Amino acid sequence: MKKHLEITIHHLAKELKISASTVSRALNDNDRISEETRKRVQQKAIEMGYRPNVLAANLRSKRSMTIGVVVPRIDRYFFSSAISGIEDYAWTKGFSVIISQSNDLLIKEANCIRTLYNNRVDGLIISISMQTDDDKHLRLFSDRNIPILFFDRFCPTIKSDRILVDDFNSGYKITTHLIERGCKRIAHIAGPELLNIYKDRKDGYLKALNDVGIPIPEGYLEVTGLTKEEGKQAFSRLMSLPNPPDGVFCGNDTTALSALEYCQKYQLRVPEDVALVGFSDEPFSSAVTPSLSTVKQPGYEMGFLAAQKIIHRIENINSVIPFEEIVLPAQLIIRNSSI
Amino acid sequence: MKKHLEITIHHLAKELKISASTVSRALNDNDRISEETRKRVQQKAIEMGYRPNVLAANLRSKRSMTIGVVVPRIDRYFFSSAISGIEDYAWTKGFSVIISQSNDLLIKEANCIRTLYNNRVDGLIISISMQTDDDKHLRLFSDRNIPILFFDRFCPTIKSDRILVDDFNSGYKITTHLIERGCKRIAHIAGPELLNIYKDRKDGYLKALNDVGIPIPEGYLEVTGLTKEEGKQAFSRLMSLPNPPDGVFCGNDTTALSALEYCQKYQLRVPEDVALVGFSDEPFSSAVTPSLSTVKQPGYEMGFLAAQKIIHRIENINSVIPFEEIVLPAQLIIRNSSI
DNA sequence: ATTATCTTTGCAATCGATTGCATAAGTTAT
DNA sequence: ATAACTTATGCAATCGATTGCAAAGATAAT
Numbered sequence: 001m002k003k004h005l006e007i008t009i010h011h012l013a014k015e016l017k018i019s020a021s022t023v024s025r026a027l028n029d030n031d032r033i034s035e036e037t038r039k040r041v042q043q044k045a046i047e048m049g050y051r052p053n054v055l056a057a058n059l060r061s062k063r064s065m066t067i068g069v070v071v072p073r074i075d076r077y078f079f080s081s082a083i084s085g086i087e088d089y090a091w092t093k094g095f096s097v098i099i100s101q102s103n104d105l106l107i108k109e110a111n112c113i114r115t116l117y118n119n120r121v122d123g124l125i126i127s128i129s130m131q132t133d134d135d136k137h138l139r140l141f142s143d144r145n146i147p148i149l150f151f152d153r154f155c156p157t158i159k160s161d162r163i164l165v166d167d168f169n170s171g172y173k174i175t176t177h178l179i180e181r182g183c184k185r186i187a188h189i190a191g192p193e194l195l196n197i198y199k200d201r202k203d204g205y206l207k208a209l210n211d212v213g214i215p216i217p218e219g220y221l222e223v224t225g226l227t228k229e230e231g232k233q234a235f236s237r238l239m240s241l242p243n244p245p246d247g248v249f250c251g252n253d254t255t256a257l258s259a260l261e262y263c264q265k266y267q268l269r270v271p272e273d274v275a276l277v278g279f280s281d282e283p284f285s286s287a288v289t290p291s292l293s294t295v296k297q298p299g300y301e302m303g304f305l306a307a308q309k310i311i312h313r314i315e316n317i318n319s320v321i322p323f324e325e326i327v328l329p330a331q332l333i334i335r336n337s338s339i
Numbered sequence: 340m341k342k343h344l345e346i347t348i349h350h351l352a353k354e355l356k357i358s359a360s361t362v363s364r365a366l367n368d369n370d371r372i373s374e375e376t377r378k379r380v381q382q383k384a385i386e387m388g389y390r391p392n393v394l395a396a397n398l399r400s401k402r403s404m405t406i407g408v409v410v411p412r413i414d415r416y417f418f419s420s421a422i423s424g425i426e427d428y429a430w431t432k433g434f435s436v437i438i439s440q441s442n443d444l445l446i447k448e449a450n451c452i453r454t455l456y457n458n459r460v461d462g463l464i465i466s467i468s469m470q471t472d473d474d475k476h477l478r479l480f481s482d483r484n485i486p487i488l489f490f491d492r493f494c495p496t497i498k499s500d501r502i503l504v505d506d507f508n509s510g511y512k513i514t515t516h517l518i519e520r521g522c523k524r525i526a527h528i529a530g531p532e533l534l535n536i537y538k539d540r541k542d543g544y545l546k547a548l549n550d551v552g553i554p555i556p557e558g559y560l561e562v563t564g565l566t567k568e569e570g571k572q573a574f575s576r577l578m579s580l581p582n583p584p585d586g587v588f589c590g591n592d593t594t595a596l597s598a599l600e601y602c603q604k605y606q607l608r609v610p611e612d613v614a615l616v617g618f619s620d621e622p623f624s625s626a627v628t629p630s631l632s633t634v635k636q637p638g639y640e641m642g643f644l645a646a647q648k649i650i651h652r653i654e655n656i657n658s659v660i661p662f663e664e665i666v667l668p669a670q671l672i673i674r675n676s677s678i
Numbered sequence: 679a680t681t682a683t684c685t686t687t688g689c690a691a692t693c694g695a696t697t698g699c700a701t702a703a704g705t706t707a708t
Numbered sequence: 709a710t711a712a713c714t715t716a717t718g719c720a721a722t723c724g725a726t727t728g729c730a731a732a733g734a735t736a737a738t
Contacts, residue, residue, distance in 0.1 A: 054457045055394055055397050055458075058394050059394045059398050064394065066458075073423065074420075075416065075423045076419075077416070077419075080413050080414040080416075080419035081413075083413050084413045084414045087413065087439060087440055088440070091439065091451075096437050096439075096454060096455075097439070098405075098437050099422070099436060100426060100430065100435070101423060101427075112430075115430075115435060282622065282623075284623035284626040286623075287623040287626060288626040288628065289628030299414075
């Protein structure tokens, strides 16, 4: 079973009676090697089943051809589709993708980043955790000038590229939509302010109401962790108010679903009694009844673009490229829960 | 900005006036180094901000502390939750996870595997593509005695560990459930026979009907790619039969959802006119109306277990551990679409 | 014929850690 | 005091590629 001795460039060199350096250059299609030798070497490499040892090459060249990705949870659709986009592009450029998840914990996030650093990834694509209120762990990369790219959720104190969704305008559009369909009392279930995305959604909501002079009653702004359970509680508090809302902008689809389930349980009609809008267009959102109005974030495209940007930066690591903040538009999808 | 010269064990050695080998051993808590020296070295390492270069260590030790994962698509919930489980366990053992997706294409799968091999991953966890009818690319690993572990979808000609879901019994249980609720004409929308999972589900279906002596009318067994579109077409063909089914076991939840949408469009009542059962318990399945009966596969747990098994094998690469086929039970979840 | 130039290849150091073997120092037994 | 072990540390080779510099050979220019 141990018949497979690994073939190295030295074996090829000996076989071809040339030096290892020539073999190395030939395999990399270096101009300095004659066309003829290159052909011979490449032919022999195939013949002998040569497989480059990426580790050795990376050690020497100080590039790993690998990008690290950190997301809160891999199994959330938005993130898995972003990873899918990252992987698809990276693959075309010969980069591998190491993933890790922070589980929305700062400590875990810091550990992931340290591990990725130790593995000498060439760049880091990250969507920070809900707890990240500190940038010390990120400095491991930024201080060493290793490219970081934030997507969706970013750390404002680190200078770097960012690919974001236009949460402010989305929040504004959602709220305006609710106003236009006739809602008079519009509440919002927000997420932790620490994260730009939730703050922006909330600000969009506030601005939209303010622009048309609708005041926000006491208790109409819930701030939660946006889990299924917290969503249910928050919605229940809203509906127990003396003057409950007739339209609720939920910070994500999960809480919107909680709200929907609450309505089913207590015989509230959606959207007649209360209109609902979520955020993210999870796979379930179009399938529920009534189907859920929401905002579709281009996860795959963001990931693809993120990979393009960071690989471009990696490949031009010595040029000064100004940092970019790309804000992608998101699409308001009006479905039956707010029609 | 270039203030960060990388600290190596040689820098530590010089600083402490000892040899690099001692530093290396001290950092790895080797017995041969005195307790006192170990402390001093570890202290200094922290003080100087030393970060081990995993690449160098791996090159020498011929282990990469990395496992490669290949799945058809990262953004499918079953796979992303499995990856989540893999990553969670691997992380506790200091392993990194490189992921790649085959997009259900054999060629892409082969390329992914080659890349993972070149990166010298210590093991491969894979769920094969729908097209994989050949094992040449997998031999790259198996011939070299590098651990492979299949989960969910496997290649029967490669000897290795497997972690599977009990698709046969699940198919059997689903069909029996439909029989018991009173369905007389039960159809099945199956996936490609090439994959064990779809063949087993179908066989369970056939066996269940056979056991109670129900014959299967002409045209009641559709074989498709199980996409949304193909599902819709297959279901439409079924319902256009002179004697359409009153119960359909759909090969996955996606096609079950297609069926549901078809029923809504053509005013068929579910489950009164036709009962539906899917497979996989996608996030949308519990949320749709009527909620979808299905089989819940333990994705996260499978991934976690897969990581445990393969890392155990990696850590005992020189012992002969017999290959294991673990078949996990899956849970039939009866919801409104077939109650 | 001689020098200059270009092309093609090889030598040897290097990346940063690991590890078998040798050695020095310390301890115990004879 | 010497042999026989232990214990702690260092030397130097090694993993498999990359790369600056030198050199050899071929060709062109003077």
